[in-house]
Amino acid sequence: MKTPVLDALKNLMEENSVSFHMPGHKGKNTLINWGEYIPYIDTTEVEGMDNLLEPRGIIQESQEHAAKVYGSKATYYAVNGSTGSIYIALATITKPGDKVLIQRNCHKAVYNALILNRLQPVYIYPNYNENHNVLTGLYPEDIDEALTENPDIKAVVMTYPNYYGVCSDVKAIADIVHKHNKILMVDEAHGPHMTFSDKLPISALEAGADIVIHSTHKTLPSFTQTSMIHVGTDRIDLNKLRDRYQLYTTTSPSYLFTLSNEIAAAYMDGEGRERLDKSIDKVNEVISRLQQIPRVEVFVGDSEDETIYDKDNTKILINIDGIRGSMVKKLLRTKYNIRLEMADFYYALILTSLMNEDEDYEKVIAAIEDLAKNAPYEEINWVNVKMPIPKVIMRPADAYYGKKEQIKLKDAIGRVSAAPIIPYPPGIPLIVPGEEITQEIYEHVLFLMDNGIEIVGLMGYNKDNVVVVE
Ligand SMILES: Cc1ncc(COP(=O)(O)O)c(C=O)c1O
Numbered sequence: 001m002k003t004p005v006l007d008a009l010k011n012l013m014e015e016n017s018v019s020f021h022m023p024g025h026k027g028k029n030t031l032i033n034w035g036e037y038i039p040y041i042d043t044t045e046v047e048g049m050d051n052l053l054e055p056r057g058i059i060q061e062s063q064e065h066a067a068k069v070y071g072s073k074a075t076y077y078a079v080n081g082s083t084g085s086i087y088i089a090l091a092t093i094t095k096p097g098d099k100v101l102i103q104r105n106c107h108k109a110v111y112n113a114l115i116l117n118r119l120q121p122v123y124i125y126p127n128y129n130e131n132h133n134v135l136t137g138l139y140p141e142d143i144d145e146a147l148t149e150n151p152d153i154k155a156v157v158m159t160y161p162n163y164y165g166v167c168s169d170v171k172a173i174a175d176i177v178h179k180h181n182k183i184l185m186v187d188e189a190h191g192p193h194m195t196f197s198d199k200l201p202i203s204a205l206e207a208g209a210d211i212v213i214h215s216t217h218k219t220l221p222s223f224t225q226t227s228m229i230h231v232g233t234d235r236i237d238l239n240k241l242r243d244r245y246q247l248y249t250t251t252s253p254s255y256l257f258t259l260s261n262e263i264a265a266a267y268m269d270g271e272g273r274e275r276l277d278k279s280i281d282k283v284n285e286v287i288s289r290l291q292q293i294p295r296v297e298v299f300v301g302d303s304e305d306e307t308i309y310d311k312d313n314t315k316i317l318i319n320i321d322g323i324r325g326s327m328v329k330k331l332l333r334t335k336y337n338i339r340l341e342m343a344d345f346y347y348a349l350i351l352t353s354l355m356n357e358d359e360d361y362e363k364v365i366a367a368i369e370d371l372a373k374n375a376p377y378e379e380i381n382w383v384n385v386k387m388p389i390p391k392v393i394m395r396p397a398d399a400y401y402g403k404k405e406q407i408k409l410k411d412a413i414g415r416v417s418a419a420p421i422i423p424y425p426p427g428i429p430l431i432v433p434g435e436e437i438t439q440e441i442y443e444h445v446l447f448l449m450d451n452g453i454e455i456v457g458l459m460g461y462n463k464d465n466v467v468v469v470e
Pocket of ligand 1: 080081082083084106107109159163187189190215225227
């Protein structure tokens, strides 16, 4: 029998590695032992069950409970990650062709949604902290200015927190957006846990956001692909949301994912809250121990930088002087059996959740201590993560659906891109469809490639082609 996926998953299981990686359940059960129930509970809408697309019974009751737990006006379980939830939410708060204000380092799901809804974006760029070489948050005043200059904008879309845990002043932003009578949508994919502890940054719902997207699977004990859409205010038309939900959701939604969302909310309503609180104390202890290791820097924010309004430290971002972040990640996996979430040139991300145990933290501290003591020093080029600002020539949808051609990257200077160009990491589009590929962008792409950064969106055998508008 040919079962390569099964074989690989069995190997992964046998490795029994420490996970500082998504999903947030970290391989552990909460409330039920899944092994006992799967596959028996994988059902569809048989009698006595409910329908996620049109909930009237147990799912409705469950979602209403989740709404109470989160303090939302309404909560919807979703089964296609935050990606699917972003499609639903953006289609709910706009009509095709509308103008929207978008934080330019949004996840690619937001750009997909711009294309699907033929929206006209106005971009607002994140700030950059030179001392730590990280992208930071937004100035609320910049949003005020953009909304004053573009009174026809219908909605604002921001990411909060970012992958590294950096938070903008979301409350001030919500107040500004509402002063202009617009809708604030927050992609809080990385922050579903923030509701449950006062030791963490304020949650977007509490700050007054109108619609909030969660990847339950990223930071809570829940299966990959689980997500929630929370409605925070009366500015959201729930009938329209239900309609768009049906537009983008499979007619066979998984009961496993639905249940997993329910269990995450129910767990966080009880034992999970206390466990999260304890884990935050543990994380703070771990950070101070890591900071004492020679060569190790932990990014915990920067009190001088107003654009780092707050920091979710459950995302521990470390740099070991003289070792690339990607090498730290690789060595932890191969030498110490520890899986980190991601790495870039400088940093490696230890993504913790309430499900990590004390022994996981002891293992990662010991491994980092060992690396910092013994790994050779390498001179590392300064790869600035600050984003160049390309010119927007046309709407993403016009570039994406228009006539296109594939040409060499070196010939593309001055042309309009018809596809995104995304360096991984960090996975933020350098160019989105409809933007001009300038000399500066071209040189930046070459520089990133020379420094071993993978560029998604380049085509052809040698990965030196791009797709541009004809
Ligand atoms: C900020 C942000 N939003 C949305 C998504 C999409 O989430 P999902 O993988 O749950 O579809 C991601 C995924 O990494 C993300 O980082």
